[in-house]
Amino acid sequence: MTDTKRQLRALFFTRFANAYGLVTLLTLLSTYIELLGATGLVAGMFVTGLTLAQAVAVLPVAYLGDRFDKRFILLVGLGLATTAYAAFPFIETSLGFILVRGLQGIAATTAGLLALALVGELARDDGRGNTIGVSNAWRFAASIGGAMSAGVLYDAFGFGAVFGVLMVITAGAFVAVWRWVEPDETTVEGFAFSDMALNRRILTITSFRAQYAVAVTLVRTWVPIFAGVSVARGGLGFTAEGNAAAAGATAVAVIVSAEKFTNMLSQPYMGGLSDRFGRARFVFLGGLFYGAVAIVVPFTPAIGTALGLPAVFPFFGDLSTAFIPLLVVTGLLGVADSIREPASMALFADEGTGSGVAASFGVRDLVWRPGSILAPLAGGWLMTNAGMEWVFYLGAAAAFTGVFAFLGILSYDHGRAGLTKW
Template sequence: MNEDRLQFWSLYLARFATGFGYSTLALLIPFYITALNASNFMGGLFITGFTLAQTIVVIPLAWAGDRYDKKRVLLGVLSVSVLAYVAFANVEAIGGAVAVAAASLFGMELSTSFADSTAFIGVRALQGVVVTGSGLMTLSLVGELADHGERANSIGKANSVRFLASILGMVIAGGLYQFIGFTPIYTVIVASFALSVAGIWLYLPADETRSYGNPFAGLALNKRIITLTSFRAQYAVAVTVVRSWVAIFAGVSAARGGLAYAGLAVAFVLVAEKLTNMLCQPFTGRLSDDYGRSLFVFAGGGAYGLVAVAVPFTPAIGAAIGLPETYELIVPSILSGLAEVGEGYSLLGKLGPAFIPLLILNGLLGVVDAFREPASMALFADEGADEGGIAASFGIRELVWRPGSVLGPVLAGWIWSQYGIATVFYVGGAFAVTGALTFAVVLTRFHGRGALTEW
């Protein structure tokens, strides 16, 4: 393997570790809601704590990446990741410490549920910092290493590696949680980060690019960046809400509007989106390099919203096509090792008519988002490379995402508690559609009627 490929694959390994850890927690959120006895609103804060931390650190991390050595910044972020996932393994102990501190310092008696939930939100915030830092640095370095005409394709490959990590993370997390609980999962995650640190240290050269001014100032007024943010600010609400509540919808109890599927069943549903996204992105990234990236942003974003609103109808869809009310996938006891002799084991737990339609719809969400994501990233990379601040360009991309990703889950948690879980998907889908329409209007206004196919 030549030196250039080793550089890319060391970055892909870092993307893998980050995606592996992130996807694991995405899958486990509904089970933490149950285990910590968190309210519906607190369940929304489990997601908001993550995204709020991301919002706060975008600018300083992007500035540090442009001003200093991106390799060193990335190594620091990956090292902190280890601390975050060790903390997840000990969240109840941290919650106990929070309760003791509140009692001794402020005379407050916190319930175990509230203290543990608060600790979980804090650790999620730390995870948000490291996911943002890793994403910014790896994408910036991939964008710098890739040739201009192959940038979307290279970014698509990087994203595909992340999605592969997400698939493995969800399957491994779902299986381990279903069989042996939370804690062993984090041993696997920490090991993956240790490997990524070694890869970056050994194979990636020092980053010698430097930006001494304030690239944020120039890029913030860039017409192409403004055009992209008109879409991205709204789309952030859609993706954050829909991706998070698909897991919640699949995993929480029927009394809370969910389907109450077991860990591996929830993992299969979430993996469907990651798998289709992973398989499609290198191809759709190459198409967007050839035929115009803005068209892919518009079409992928609008289609995402239309698919999302169908998610709450999956029980009715399954019933309409004749799927049974309950069924199970039974494996022989000799294979499972978990049942007594002569018995079988229900691998995915009890399933209902919604399972297969939900699996298909979430896979379709991955397909349509694969048209949007590499094209959008390449457009931001193009502007950053031209203006001398590629990390700042990706920083603006992240920063524009944050208001929607912070407020969206809070809004969704409130909507869930007031109007039911189905309304969450209607609102999320609506934000994607309005974002795509706004993008088309602003694109035409700034760049002309032919911009959808030319830009």
């Protein structure tokens, strides 16, 4: 019999492989748009094709995962991902890219949802937050590595090398799951998704998550925009004329990676604390901290000026006095999210284990979708009509309304000590 630790390591690597592929394609998206001459709606479908495929796949994948062997369905997802990466170098039209991108979306949802469900099932009840935190740390490591390596590999060797690496990594995950993860016997009769959607605790956490999706989507999307667009448009202009384009783009990449890096380092520890002291208070504190830090982003230029910080840096050249404050603030955003995420995910796993863990995480995924789709539209309108700082104010407000709705429901159900009950 395969030991649990080895099974978990195989699943951690699977989450790494899945995230690595998604981030690599996201990094190369602008390159594909240029090469294929995509404009307007077609260019939008380069992104939306993946998102729609992921959304459509959630319900059937959750049902199949709970009804049958999760390991087998996970292997199917990894096989589809390997097939998609093999097809990308041969794409010659926008339609071809959209179709293969959709296949990648189905594969990514299958692999991501079921790998996470298996991690949740295999984790000990008293260590689930820590185990999920470690799993997420692997995902963030992939996000950093994929973003940094994709452009380098493409510039040096072309698409063939990029997708060759993705095929090897994904095939490696397939072999690891096939070799070390045991068949899953915790099958559930019927349609577990409806039971999970009406579960009282899941309904409570989704009252927070639906609003928090707006906060995270806005802040994560607009931090690199704030760093990169011109001062005239409300940004810092790290990539504006007068700076070396490559150095400016690297400065933006460093800013974005700071959040992922601190999140990666903090998640296992914060997840372990949520195992010891309860999930609900970590969801509340993490969301509250995230909103408070988001408000600070537009003030980083003033902070840099007030502290007399440098505006010129080795390699990067002329940037802004806001560079160091923004780097610190984005790092704090990662810490804030690390407080919330493993506790939140462990709550879904706690409720779903034994009765529909794939469905539980499927509900979690679907609740996120509306906010993640609508928030960028609101952010674009605010950026144009009110000023970029209002994007971050809206993001912070969504985090605050989410945490206080969560607190209100817990207090209604359990009294003043509601946060201590979970």
